[in-house]
Amino acid sequence: MLITSLLPLLSRYSLGFDLVAGPDDTVTLTVIPRKAAGAKQAPEASEVRPISITAAAGEIDAELAKGEEGALGQLIVARKSLSDQLAEQRAAAEAAKTAAASKAKPAAAPAKAATPAPAAQPAPAAAPTPVPAKPGEPASLW
Template identity: 60%
Template sequence: MLITSLLPLLARYSLGCDLVAGPEGMVTVTIIPRMIEGGGHKPDTGELRPISLTASAAEIDAELARGEDGALGQLIAGRKALADQLEEQRQATQAARAAAAAKAKAATPTPTPKPASAQASGSPPADAKPEEPASLW
């Protein structure tokens, strides 16, 4: 039942599992999501938080037997829902960026070449007479 419970997360993450024995017969099961090598998306830090369940071995077995209705199943379903929402938000953000870039590109006017001026700056006007000083007015 543990692997069946973890299947929804295995599509997005590589999972590590840690079992620690505690006092008075308590056991802590920690599922550690990790980024898939060569995976397509970079997970959010909230997605990579470990899922931890502490109880007696018999209680953990009973919860695992309940499948999706058990505590671990509900934690995993909640984590999968979070990952789905984050992925939808990523896709919406990328689509909005692409649309904004396309709109900005369309709105940017193409520079028109300036017509060549008849006279170069610093040269006297065409009607200037050599014996008269140049006037600014």
């Protein structure tokens, strides 16, 4: 049941396992997702966070026997869904980046080729000199 429960993760990641015996006949099973061999994109830190279960060996077996209905199965399905969403967002961001770059190239090329010569600007008029303030009144900027 363990491998069947982990198939959704195996389709996207390489998995490592750690099995540790604890006190009172408990066992800790840790599943460690890693970047799959040949994967183009490195997974996000949240995608490769280890999944750890600590319980009696029989309880872990019973939970794994539930498949997708068990806690591990539901967690794996949720992670796969989030991973799919991340992949879609990456693809959309890459497409938007490519579209923006392709729009910027044609607009930038004609601007360089057809730069108009600056027109002669008339000299600005001299600014009026401020009127001195009368005694007892504040100075005016107008």
